[in-house]
Structures are given as structure tokens and as C-alpha cells.
Amino acid sequence: MNKTIQREAILNELRSVTSHHTADELYAALRPRMPLLSLGTVYRNLEQMSQAGLILKLETAGRQKRFDGNLKPHNHLRCRRCGAVSDVSDVGLDSAVERLGEAAARLGADGFVLELNGLCEKCRLEEDGKK
Amino acid sequence: MNKTIQREAILNELRSVTSHHTADELYAALRPRMPLLSLGTVYRNLEQMSQAGLILKLETAGRQKRFDGNLKPHNHLRCRRCGAVSDVSDVGLDSAVERLGEAAARLGADGFVLELNGLCEKCRLEEDGKK
DNA sequence: TAGATAGTGATAATAATTCTCAAACATTCC
DNA sequence: GGAATGTTTGAGAATTATTATCACTATCTA
Structure with missing residues (x-):
């Protein structure tokens, strides 16, 4: 290259x-x-x-x-409102994902694709503003 | 409808x-x-x-x-060889996914998308056959 | 620095999906 | 059961995201 x-x-x-x-x-x-x-x-x-x-x-x-x-290694959240993808950092999530990786490996999988869905920071504020 | x-x-x-x-x-x-x-x-x-x-x-x-x-609720595996998507049933995986759901909910996410990657049954046999 | 190889920009081609619209169908109300 | 109303259909055009093609140019290797 x-x-x-x-x-x-x-x-x-x-x-x-x-x-x-x-x-x-x-x-x-x-x-x-x-x-x-x-x-x-x-x-x-x-x-x-x-x-x-x-x-x-x-x-x-x-x-x-x-x-x-x-x-x-880090996790992603896709905003259901604006479509943006942001990083999520959370210890609880990370350890759940680690377990998931172990379970997947035990099954002989190469890996997995994971994406959280919800509202990003920006859209959460905007939705709250509306109410 | x-x-x-x-x-x-x-x-x-x-x-x-x-x-x-x-x-x-x-x-x-x-x-x-x-x-x-x-x-x-x-x-x-x-x-x-x-x-x-x-x-x-x-x-x-x-x-x-x-x-x-x-x-x-069930999980999916996408075959990296033929692209087919099959169901995966495994207790260990299910419990890891449940934990993941809890962690996601705690973060305010609506849910998540998860897909394991690897070889499906059929392709695993065919790959083994080649060797 | 020459020759071989790899990468570039422009554009055409492809793949998956969505849109449009007149005609056909399903539902509601008498 | 038949007219009025709203929904869905099939056919094809349009759109969106991505990939392929190719003549030309840049980069690398000896």
C-alpha cells in the first residue's frame, strides 16, 4: 500500500x-x-x-x-432521530460486552457486531426542549 | 392496514x-x-x-x-462465507445478551442490534471437507 | 532515474430500495 | 348489495450508496 x-x-x-x-x-x-x-x-x-x-x-x-x-475497543450508539453514531463509554456495558465476546467465542463465532439504539445527547436535549 | x-x-x-x-x-x-x-x-x-x-x-x-x-427473542449468526443468517440458540449467549439489555436500558438506550459473525453449519462442513 | 506497480479522477455501471400513479381492491355505511 | 372512500397493487421510473473501468499520474524499487 x-x-x-x-x-x-x-x-x-x-x-x-x-x-x-x-x-x-x-x-x-x-x-x-x-x-x-x-x-x-x-x-x-x-x-x-x-x-x-x-x-x-x-x-x-x-x-x-x-x-x-x-x-x-468501544461501543456505539446510533441515534434513532438524527442517525449520528456516537461512542458510548460505560463500565457496566463494557463488562456485559466482554461476557458476550466470551459466549460468542465459545460458540465458535469470529466476533459480533453490536450497536445500541436510542437518542444521542444532542437529540435528547432537543426532544426535552419541546415538552 | x-x-x-x-x-x-x-x-x-x-x-x-x-x-x-x-x-x-x-x-x-x-x-x-x-x-x-x-x-x-x-x-x-x-x-x-x-x-x-x-x-x-x-x-x-x-x-x-x-x-x-x-x-x-433469539440471536442471529451471519455466515462470513455464504452470507446466510441463521438462528443461534445457546444458554450462555442468551444470558450474556440479557445482561447487555439491562446495561443498555440503564444507559437510556431503546435497544440494540446484535449479530454474531462466523461460519454457518453448512459452510463449516464444507470448509472442513476441503482440508 | 527508469521501469514496474499502484493509485487517481472522472465517469459509467450496478445493486438495493423507494417512489409514482392509474387501475383494482377492500372496507364502510346505507 | 352497491356506492363512496380509502388502501393497495403492479409496472416501471427514480434514487441512493457503492463498485468497476480506464487512461493517466504518482510512488516505489533497483
């Missing part, structure tokens, strides 16, 4: 945000700096880097795939 | 199989009996019935959505 300006830019962008971009969000974020960047290049590199284990591909509910530059 | 022949047929088909059909698999399964059935009708009804809670929509990894006529 050669080093290219485009690939570096995509990886840096993904690592510098805690949100979990879709391919077209990344494209939109990078275009001002790289006006010739092509959407196909973004897709190609995201796929490549997730194969190589440099980033995570989140392909759970919702139409578009999202990508995560944070490789440390 | 009116009662129609198409809707009944789709629901019955989903309930009579333990595999988890995609829209086009259902379409293919029903066409011999209902040659005028349209794929749009299948999609429309699947969406409607999952909204109404008559069936489950499984929209995890993989491009196509799958639908499940079994409403009892």
Missing part, C-alpha cells in the same frame, strides 16, 4: 474527529482542501484501510457505512 | 421458514404461485409489517436487509 496524499488526508481526518464519518461526509470535509479529490478515491481508500486494519468499518443499521479511526 | 392476498402470502412465507429471507428471495419464492406479484409490493409490505411489529427487520451488516417472522 503506497503512501499517497489522499490516503493520509482521509486517515488523518478520520482520526481527528470522534464522530463516525460516512464516505460522502469525508469527501465533503476534505474537498475544500483537495478540490480534485474524487468520491471513488474516498471509497477505495476506506475499503483498503479497513481491510488492512487501520480503521474500522461500521456496517450496521442505516443505509450508509460509517468509518471509525479509533481502534480501541 | 387492509387484508390483502399479497400481504398474507408474504407473512405466511416468512413464518414458514427458519431462514431469514431478503425481499428478493421472498419475491422469488412467491412468484411461482403469484406470477403477477411485484417486487415493490414485497418491499412495501415488509416495511409496513415491520413497522407494525408483525415481523422483524434485520438490518445489520451486508447490503440487503433480511426479515424474520419469528418474534420470540
Whole structure:
């Protein structure tokens, strides 16, 4: 895998945000700096880097795939209102997930995909505001 | 929601199989009996019935959505080789998932999506056969 | 620095799903 | 049972997300 300006830019962008971009969000974020960047290049590199284990591909509910530059084990919440995916950190959840991993391994599974559903911080505040 | 022949047929088909059909698999399964059935009708009804809670929509990894006529809580394994989704029943897994549900509820989440990844029965045998 | 390889941008192609709309059907009310 | 009303259908067009193609350019290796 050669080093290219485009690939570096995509990886840096993904690592510098805690949100979990879709391919077209990344494209939109990078275009001002790289006006010739092509959407196909973004897709190609995201796929490549997730194969190589440099980033995570989140392909759970919702139409578009999202990508995560944070490789440390952590959990995700998808907002049922705005669709954003945010990180969840909670000790109780982490230990439940660990147990789940053990149960899955015992069954011979390679792993699992998990995503919490609910309202993100932002939408929770907005819904409360309405009442 | 009116009662129609198409809707009944789709629901019955989903309930009579333990595999988890995609829209086009259902379409293919029903066409011999209902040659005028349209794929749009299948999609429309699947969406409607999952909204109404008559069936489950499984929209995890993989491009196509799958639908499940079994409403009892149970877990799924997606085969990394053939893409099929099968039911997994295991006491250890169930209790880990229950804990996970409690942790998620404590955090204010509505629920979660979970899918194990690995080889299904059929592919496991075939892979073993090769060696 | 030349030759081999890999990656890029532009665009076409594909896959899955959703939308549109006139005609057919189901339900309600008399 | 038949008219009025609302719902659903089939057929096809449209949309969305993603992948493939390909001539050209950048990167790497010797």
C-alpha cells in the first residue's frame, strides 16, 4: 500500500474527529482542501484501510457505512432521530460486552457486531426542549 | 392496514421458514404461485409489517436487509462465507445478551442490534471437507 | 532515474430500495 | 348489495450508496 496524499488526508481526518464519518461526509470535509479529490478515491481508500486494519468499518443499521479511526475497543450508539453514531463509554456495558465476546467465542463465532439504539445527547436535549 | 392476498402470502412465507429471507428471495419464492406479484409490493409490505411489529427487520451488516417472522427473542449468526443468517440458540449467549439489555436500558438506550459473525453449519462442513 | 506497480479522477455501471400513479381492491355505511 | 372512500397493487421510473473501468499520474524499487 503506497503512501499517497489522499490516503493520509482521509486517515488523518478520520482520526481527528470522534464522530463516525460516512464516505460522502469525508469527501465533503476534505474537498475544500483537495478540490480534485474524487468520491471513488474516498471509497477505495476506506475499503483498503479497513481491510488492512487501520480503521474500522461500521456496517450496521442505516443505509450508509460509517468509518471509525479509533481502534480501541468501544461501543456505539446510533441515534434513532438524527442517525449520528456516537461512542458510548460505560463500565457496566463494557463488562456485559466482554461476557458476550466470551459466549460468542465459545460458540465458535469470529466476533459480533453490536450497536445500541436510542437518542444521542444532542437529540435528547432537543426532544426535552419541546415538552 | 387492509387484508390483502399479497400481504398474507408474504407473512405466511416468512413464518414458514427458519431462514431469514431478503425481499428478493421472498419475491422469488412467491412468484411461482403469484406470477403477477411485484417486487415493490414485497418491499412495501415488509416495511409496513415491520413497522407494525408483525415481523422483524434485520438490518445489520451486508447490503440487503433480511426479515424474520419469528418474534420470540433469539440471536442471529451471519455466515462470513455464504452470507446466510441463521438462528443461534445457546444458554450462555442468551444470558450474556440479557445482561447487555439491562446495561443498555440503564444507559437510556431503546435497544440494540446484535449479530454474531462466523461460519454457518453448512459452510463449516464444507470448509472442513476441503482440508 | 527508469521501469514496474499502484493509485487517481472522472465517469459509467450496478445493486438495493423507494417512489409514482392509474387501475383494482377492500372496507364502510346505507 | 352497491356506492363512496380509502388502501393497495403492479409496472416501471427514480434514487441512493457503492463498485468497476480506464487512461493517466504518482510512488516505489533497483
